[in-house]
Amino acid sequence: MNHPLALYNTLTRTKEPFEPLQPPFVGLYVCGPTVYGDAHLGHARPYITFDVMRRYLQHVGYKVRYVRNITDVGHLQNDADHGEDKIQKLAKAAQLEPMEVVEKYTHSFHQDMARLNVLPPDIEPRASGHIIEQIQMIQEILENGLAYESNGSVYFDVPAYNKEHNYGKLSGRVVEELLSNTRDNLEGQEEKRSPLDFALWKKASPSHIMRWPSPWSDGFPGWHLECSAMSRKYLGTQFDIHGGGLDLMFPHHECEIAQSQASHNKSDAARFWVHNNLITINGKKMGKSLGNFITLGQFFNGDHAELQQAYSPMTVRFFILQAHYRSTLDFSNDGLQAARKGYLKVMNGLRILDQLNYPTGAEAIDAKAEDEIKKLTAELLTPLHDDLNTAKAIASLFNLLKKINSMHTGGFKLETISQETFEQMRAQYRLLVQDVLGLKMEQTADAQELLHVVLGFYKEAKEAKDYAKVDQIRAQLKGQGIVIKDMKTGIDWAYEE
Structure with a gap:
């Protein structure tokens, strides 16, 4: 299959001709949402970007398998290895089971994506449903001598990995510089051999609700691990494209590559790493952690101080598509x-x-x-x-x-x-x-309001004794399943029963 598609590959910092590993099949993995809150405009950008990529690849004749996960466990505050699980924190505050929080915001996310005409992925795996695969991958990394157990938790050994590999190859970070920047902030890091090491498995504290048995402890997987395990399960040890927002390049995607290389995969997971740029608000990244986000629901109903009016889903989609995905x-x-x-x-x-x-x-x-x-x-x-x-x-x-x-x-x-x-x-x-581009017609008019306009014409025709027009309006509305009711108190309508 010969199509002149070139994609910018973050891994090589160049635009490269795209050729799938096994044409005509294309494996595409995109990091999905952490479901502890409503999706905001920053979330819409990657999902619209990679929706268009998937649509385009299908248009030129490729058979795409699109995998986009749901993070429903193990994502700690500030994306660190310590702190409180974001989902559990919300569940405790609302006196809910964590999976109630997960279901609520997964449903909300799906509704927002449908409004934006983002096609559902072919596979949408949940981290909580792939604990076995994650434990398997940790065991491989331990066998290869690139992870260690500490007090029931398992950490990836970045300095050991870096002896033969390049931790920082995706993001351009240098290990020595990273170390000098982290030495001052070692709180909660006592279990680690190096502050750069990241959790593959965390032992659950007595109060931690979301936990699973493992060879090391009752606990939960690290945030980075889930994407490595799920992309491998559904797309293989190496696949074509891994997508996501630029904010995920480090540490998340960098750690995914390290995990893939350190496991039995011995690959960078994806050949093309593709990143969309960020949406900013007053020049700063829009995000939940910064508290400066506007949810998609607020865009659609206009209920936010920063919004002058409501904006329809297709307006939001068009707004995102009229900029190149790699520009802010x-x-x-x-x-x-x-x-x-x-x-x-x-x-x-x-x-x-x-x-x-x-x-x-x-x-x-x-x-x-x-x-x-x-x-x-x-x-x-x-x-x-x-x-x-x-x-x-x-x-x-x-x-x-x-x-x-x-x-x-x-x-x-x-x-x-x-x-x-x-x-x-x-x-x-x-x-x-x-x-x-996935743009579709939206109903801009309110059907109820239009009906009132038609009833106004009906009333005028009746008062003018234009019975031919009266019968015509009645017949046309009846064809739409609407009957007009002439009452002493005025004119109304009802659905035809």
Whole structure:
């Protein structure tokens, strides 16, 4: 399969031609959410980015297996190896079972993703359902002499690993510099041989609710381990693409590579490590730990002090896609309002294309017009070959949209291009907008409000004794399952029973 796709690989710091290990199959793993709170705009970016990547790979003919996990255990405060489990902390405060918290926020996450038209992954494994696989991987790393047990916990031995490998190859961090930065902060690190060592298994304290038996203690797996174990189970010891936000590159993804190399995998897990950049708010990373996030639900209903209005899911999706995934994206109401206008323009283009019909009769082909439309059509998907550049693809859409609007108003005569070119233009526009970018029509009007408008016309027709119009409105509403009720107190409607 020969497709000119190039992807930026964080591991090599270069843009490389993408060739899967076992064409036509592509294995894609993306780090999923830690389900202890509602998803926010920062979460939406990776899931929309890799949704488009998956859609694009499928469009060019690959068979994609997309795995995105749910972190429902072992993610401690500040992503460290000590502190309180975020899910357990919330469960205690609300007097709930931890799995009640997990179910609530997993359901909320799925709802938000569906609203954003993010397709569900092919496999969505939970960390709590793969404890056996994680224990197996720890045992391999211990066998290879690159981990050690300490008081019932097991830690990855970074200095031992670094003798033959390069801890820092993904993030560009240098072990000596990392050590000098961590020496001052050794609180809670007494069990470790080196402050850089990270937990593979943590012995549970007596008050810790979420625990499983292991050869070392009743405890729970380290945060980094779950992704290594689950990606291996469903995609193999080496696979094509590992995706996630730039904030996960260190330590999470760096530790995943170390775990994979130190286990029996002896690989970097993925050949391509692909990272989307962050969403910022007033120049700072948007995140739960910083308390400066706006949840997706708040975007959709407008209920946040930073929001001037509510923004629909497709507006949010368009806002994210109009920037290249590797560039930073700063939240602003102006940016979202511009995104809303852009999204509606694109949707109006779809509506117009649905209405346009190629005129019957003789073609009056103008070679210049024909070439221009062919060129604009060909430019729609080309930017996606170059590291999934959705920003340029949307710019290409707007260039073609000017011509589509001109066709609609009669300025551009359809007969000056061939029917084949017209159909190709229409098909490619729909393909990019709906199938690859994943944008869809949203109901902007309120059905109840529209019904009240129609009832107003019905009342006017009745008062004017225009019974033909009265019967017409009644019949059309009946066709929609709505009956009009004429009562002494006024006019109302009901669902037809």
